Amino acid sequence: MRPMLGRTVAVTAAVLTVVLGIQAGAQAAPTPGSPGIGDVYYPEYGNGGYDVGHYDIRLRYYPDTDRLTGTTTILATATQDLSAVNLDFALATQSVRVNNRAATFTRQSDHELVVTPARPITKGSQVTIVVQYDDIPSQVVASGFTSWNRTADGALAVNEPEIAWWWYPSNDHPTDKASFDVSVLVPDGVEVISNGTPTRWAQQALVDWDRWSWRQERPQATYLTFLAIGDFDTYRDTSADGSPIVTAYNTRLDATTAAAARASVERSDEIIDWAAGKFGPYAFTARGGVVTGINDQGFALETQTRPVYDGVSFTRGSNNSLVVHELAHQWFGDSVALGQWKDIWLNEGFASYAQWLWSEDQNEGTADEIADYVYSVAHPASDPFWQVLPGDPGPARLFHNAVYDRGALTVHHLRKLVGDEDFFAILAAWTSTNRDGDGTTPEFQALAEKISGVDLDGFLQTWLYTPGRPDLGISTLSVPSEPKSWHLIEAAGQQAHRH
Incomplete structure (x- = not known):
């Protein structure tokens, strides 16, 4: 609500100032929100001064030219008095309105849009920002690259950590999650798959044009919001809890690759239920997966509720382990963000370790056997792999193998040091305490120490922050400072969300 100051109130205040001798303090002028949210690796990603609650994204896509037109409405709350706000966005912008009034806008960088509203925004007030745009995303370069991927039959908006810039304006950082409505108009015969629950399935909106609409009710990070546009064989089902299951396979896949993909992704519902038994309840109300054409994107990504897999991952047969990895991210990375x-x-250490747990349960190799192979054979002591620090790899090595494999080794040896009972209690407490929020390594360490009663400084310093292969013969586990007790576990699980 905006404060209202009528003439009578103003006069009364002036009289009181004179009669009572009150010194009227100068009110601080509104200031622009910061162009970054404070990330140490990406200081210009995200924005300060507001918190987004919901995105409404309405698009029209022309596959023959890759033209994208759109209107995104952002519902947010101001966290300070604002004279201007920044949006992370790279496409050509036609207009911006803030709280029903036309706003001016300028480019601060190739992915930073500065919006100045007609009236200042007061702290705590609700803010509505409407942005209209029109561009060819595959031709837009920001920070030296483009993440929008035009394919033979459509397009993919799937990438990490940057993708939103090329299809909707946002506060682009995992710590500012929001709910989403995504609605896309495409020519007949073209499908649009996104996150969450379908609310409009190929409904004709114009002659030769259909509208597809998706809703994500749970808080979702911007980079986990995706579009897959093209020609898909799509399957719909319902899980035991009533959640919609949507799986889609690009029709350009050859028959054997498509069969291997289906043999993997169609087990997603089973794998989610298995993971819930390890990590705690599934946080979302939809399930599924999307398989693109071979080498359409070259990787898989844990897009919330519906991971996207490149068809190349299934050219040698089924790949259940990859599906386990991406679905484990629904807990580690999606529900609990960075x-x-x-x-x-x-994110990556725990999702990789989930693959080891699945292997153990499927009698395809125990977690101990896999850890021994990774430590001794895959990465001998001379391997430069051991010089990368998973706890601080640097932006250039954000997705280095060490983040995955050494991260998983860290998780495995934590399990061995604290024991299975405490280990799985830690995982359950972490995912429940931070559900729909985010967490950091120091917060994880504090929770693990509270539950196990063990000082983990030396252990985590060795595995996450020290170059070289850790010596398994030297214990880095300190003696518990006090006996463990179940009330600590219960208290950890009930701790209030920080974000």
Whole structure:
């Protein structure tokens, strides 16, 4: 609500100042929100001064030219008095309105849009920002690259950590999650798959044009919001809890690759239920997966509720382990997001370790056997792999193998040091305490120490922050400072969300 100051109130205040001798303090003028949210790796990503609650994204896409037109409405709350706000966005912008009034806008950089509203925004007030745009995303370069991927039959908006810039304006950092409505108009015969629950399935809106609409009710990070536009064989089902299951396979896949992809991704519902038994309840209300054409993107990504896999991942047969990895991210990375991008091991180390747990349960190799192979064979002591620090890899090595494999080794040896009972209690407490929020490595350490009663400084320093292969013969585990007790576990699980 905006404060209202009528003439009578103003006069009364002036009289009181004179009669009572009150010194009227100068009110601080509104200032622009910061162009970054404070990430140590990406200081210009995200923005300060507001918190987004919801994105409404309405698009029209022309596959023959890759033209994208759109209107995105952002509902936010001001966290300070604002004279201007920044949006992370790279496409050509036609107009911006803030709280029903036309706003001016300028480019601060190729992915930073500065918006000046007609009236200042007061702290705590609700803010509505409407941005209209029109561009060819595959031709837009920001920070030296483009993340929008035009394919033979459509396009993919799938990448990490940058993708939103090329299709909707946002506060682009995992710590500012929001709910989403995504609605896309495409020519007949073209499909649009996104996150969450379908609310409009190929409904004709114009002659030869259909509208597809998706809703994500749970808080979602901007980079986990995706579009897959093209020609897909799509399957719909319902899980035991009533959640919609949507899986889609690009029709350009050859028959054997498509079969291997289906043999993997169609097990997603089963794998989610298995993971819930390890990590705690599944946080979302939809399930599924999307498989693109071979080498359409070259990687898989844990897009929330519906991971996207490149078809190349299934050219040698089924790949259930990859599906486990991306679905484990629904807990580690999606429901519990990163507080800082340097904490990426909290995503990739735990998702990789989930693959080891699945292997153990499927009798395809125990976690001990896999850990021994990774430590001794895959990465001998002379391997430069051991010089990369998973707890602080640096932006250039954010997705280095060490973040995944050494991160998983860290998780495995934590399990061995604290024991299975405490280990799985830590995982359950971490995912429940930070559900729909985010977390950092120091916060994880504090929770693990509270539950186990063990000082983990030396252990985590060795595995996450020290170059070289850790010596398994030297214990880095300190003696518990006090006996463990179950009330500590219960208190950890009930700790209030920080974000």
